[in-house]
Amino acid sequence: MKILVADDDKIFRSLVVEILTDAGYEVIAEENGLLAWERLRAEGADLAVLDVNMPEMDGFELLRNIRAAEKHKTMPVLMLTIRAFVEDQVQGYDTGADDYLTKPFDNDVLLARVKVLERRILHK
Template sequence: MERVLIVEDDENIRQLLKLTLASFNYELVDFENGKDAYDYLQDNKVDLAILDLMLPGMNGYDILKFIRSKASLKDLPVIILSAKDKELDKIMGLDLGADDYLTKPFSVLELAARIRSLLRRSKKDERLIQIHGLCIDLDKRIVTIREEPVELTYKEFELLKYLAKNEGRAVSREELINQIWGYDFIGESRTLDVHINSLRKKLGNEYAHWIQSVRQVGYRLVSGDNDA
């Protein structure tokens, strides 16, 4: 049974979420205080988190930053559920690593559908990412191309994994730096380009062009079948 964490300070909304999601046979853990949720995540595993942004104790943005900085939680699917409906708020939440953003008022059935979609994707990507001959083993941290190993550094592996998990999406330079180097990175942004160029060389001629530069944005991975 998948465990879903709900962090929501509105009692009525929290109870509605618990009632609805329990009918889909999820195990539910809920908190109204952000700090309590943060403390819980230190030592407990969940399969998906639903975060409000404006919370007592610790806001949702800071909880999300913590999730993406902790190795054991880094790939945890996160849905932001918030009354903050301005475009800038959504961009900030997604840039910090949220997988989805739903504004209040919302449809509980739509939320349930998004949860199912994220959990399916999470299970699929749990151990292996395979894209047309390229295989990324997340547990063993091994990359192979047509069963031949490719030796990557730690950062190169993390870059390839993140781009592959977001296949087809243009990922900003800021997002890549935050996700791979961390939010406290103070080096030069050129570091990202150096690692991308090295990664392309190691992938070889057949796969190097999959990692595309997106002008004034960053990079995206587009596999051969999806290459425009």
């Protein structure tokens, strides 16, 4: 199970990578949406954890690209944001996000949400 992580905040990116790596997942991480999109196209991933606010390409645009790509469109995507605004979450779901988590989050909650999305892949 390979997870793509994209977050421009170094602290959160490192935290997410650590939580997922410790849980036994293979993790690839990038600091903006554009780099993450290039990495995904180059080597693929099974699941993605994407920050909403990022330079170059934000999480929504990256999510739109993922949903428009035949190879990746069914990939489960968990969106992260420091903005707890309802509009943000609605836009996330409208764009095709599978789940939404606001920062700061509890480590165990992030892992639990990822496991739910993983079950969806395994039971497909």
